[in-house]
Amino acid sequence: MVANAKPPIVVERVQTGVRMEKRLLKVLKGLAELKDLTLGDLLEGIVLHAFEGKAPFSPQTLKEIEKLRNIYGLTLRAADSHQLKEQQR
Numbered sequence: 001m002v003a004n005a006k007p008p009i010v011v012e013r014v015q016t017g018v019r020m021e022k023r024l025l026k027v028l029k030g031l032a033e034l035k036d037l038t039l040g041d042l043l044e045g046i047v048l049h050a051f052e053g054k055a056p057f058s059p060q061t062l063k064e065i066e067k068l069r070n071i072y073g074l075t076l077r078a079a080d081s082h083q084l085k086e087q088q089r
Helices: 024-036 039-051 059-072
Strands: none
Touching: 024 039, 024 059
């Protein structure tokens, strides 16, 4: 254990079936892989930061995200979040 490191916090995790925009999910999975995290761990971190009004990503990570956005063709932005409608099959 690293000096001054906090002990782990034991939590109960549950499986979820959340639906998400395909390219957004690809970017999240790519970022999780880059950071050596599970997708769930990455999402938990993002949400916990958002709940406190804190930015979840460093400037370097934002650069990595932008590269992944370009790779996967993710053009959606925050302003689009309330305009999304699922394609009818």
